[in-house]
Amino acid sequence: DAGITQSPRHKVTETGTPVTLRCHQTENHRYMYWYRQDPGHGLRLIHYSYGVKDTDKGEVSDGYSVSRSKTEDFLLTLESATSSQTSVYFCAISETGGPWPQHFGDGTRLSIL
Amino acid sequence: GESVGLHLPTLSVQEGDNSIINCAYSNSASDYFIWYKQESGKGPQFIIDIRSNMDKRQGQRVTVLLNKTVKHLSLQIAATQPGDSAVYFCAERDRHSASKLTFGTGTRLQVTL
Numbered sequence: 018d019a020g021i022t023q024s025p026r027h028k029v030t031e032t033g034t035p036v037t038l039r040c041h042q043t044e045n046h047r048y049m050y051w052y053r054q055d056p057g058h059g060l061r062l063i064h065y066s067y068g069v070k071d072t073d074k075g076e077v078s079d080g081y082s083v084s085r086s087k088t089e090d091f092l093l094t095l096e097s098a099t100s101s102q103t104s105v106y107f108c109a110i111s112e113t114g115g116p117w118p119q120h121f122g123d124g125t126r127l128s129i130l
Numbered sequence: 131g132e133s134v135g136l137h138l139p140t141l142s143v144q145e146g147d148n149s150i151i152n153c154a155y156s157n158s159a160s161d162y163f164i165w166y167k168q169e170s171g172k173g174p175q176f177i178i179d180i181r182s183n184m185d186k187r188q189g190q191r192v193t194v195l196l197n198k199t200v201k202h203l204s205l206q207i208a209a210t211q212p213g214d215s216a217v218y219f220c221a222e223r224d225r226h227s228a229s230k231l232t233f234g235t236g237t238r239l240q241v242t243l
Contacts, residue, residue, distance in 0.1 A: 021173075059219060059233030060174070073229065107173050117164050117223060117231050121173030 019044055019120035023108050029128045036095040038125050040108030042088075048111035049091040050118050051075075051083060053104040060107065066091055098129045138217060140238045149207040151237050153220035156201060160232075161225035165194060165205045168236070169216045177205070177218075182225075207239075215241045 020043030030036055040049060050065040052075075062075030064083040072083050080102060082094045095102055106125045109118030143149045155163070161182045166174040180187045180194045180203075187194050193206040203220050219236035 057235065059221070059235050060231075061233070062229070062231065065229055076230070109173070117162070117176075117179070117221065119176045121175070123171070123173050 019110065021108060021110060021120055021122040023106075023122040023125050025125060026123070027126045029130065030098055031130055032099055033097050036098050036127065036129075038093040038106055038108075038127070040091045040093070040122060042091075042108075042110050044110060044112065044120070045088060046110040046112045046120075047088075048118070049085065050109040050111070051081075051091065051093045052107045052109060052118075053077065053102075054107060054124070055104050063093065063106075098127075100129050103127060103129045138236055138238045140240060142240045142242060143210050144242050145210060145212060147210055149205075149210045149214065149239055151205045151207075151218045151239065153203040153205075153234055153237075154201060155203060155220070155222045155232075157222055157224055157232065158201075159225050160222035162223040163194070163196060163203050164221045164223070164231070165192075165203075165218060166221065166233075167214075167216045167218055174219070210239075210241050212241045212243065215239055 022041045024039045051063040052060040054060050061077045063081050066072045066085040084092045108122040110120050111118050164179040165177040167177050168174040178189045178194050180196050191208045195204045217236040217238050219234045221231045221233045224230045
């Protein structure tokens with residue numbers, strides 16, 4: 018299995034609080050992604066990174082920010098969490114510089130009350 | 131096929147039989163199609179991809195067929211095993227936006243003994 022670690026694996030927090038999710042990879046892959054998965058929806062891209070300090074928005078980026086200061090770490094921040102951001106969040110990596118994620122972490126289940 | 135609402139379509143297959151999981155897509159500009167497997171509580175796993183200029187691609191125990199005329203994709207699993215039980219979903223990539231994948235919601239495959 019590819020070395021992808023997401024932390025925390027579960028989190029419950031209150032509306033309005035800031036939340037940061039961490040993704041750590043040991044594969045030295047260039048591309049990293051954050052997705053959310055909700056019932057009735059396919060995976061939706063929040064943000065992705067194509068290198069250190071190089072990031073871009075996905076289709077559901079509102080309310081989220083990301084940072085990548087090292088190749089191995091990709092952080093997702095909810096500046097002020099809302100109940101609509103309750104979801105399962107997946108980090109993914111790609112080794113080829115292309116175009117779709119090939120390895121996913123096991124997810125972070127985030128509940129915002 | 132793709133699901134509507136919160137209930138995934140389920141395919142029940144006996145161990146040893148072949149499984150066929152279907153996916154419809156709508157974007158004529160899609161240039162790649164990808165299949166993923168997601169086991170309960172885990173992140174998705176990449177299975178196989180196919181370029182839009184191909185009709186068929188084979189992997190280990192899996193075959194993907196692409197019918198561009200009717201915008202239909204299928205994943206065939208040979209000699210289905212209990213470990214194949216999972217949710218399978220397809221994704222398509224828009225050739226005009228390399229980072230944009232559109233994911234389906236998936237089909238649940240249940241392997242009975």
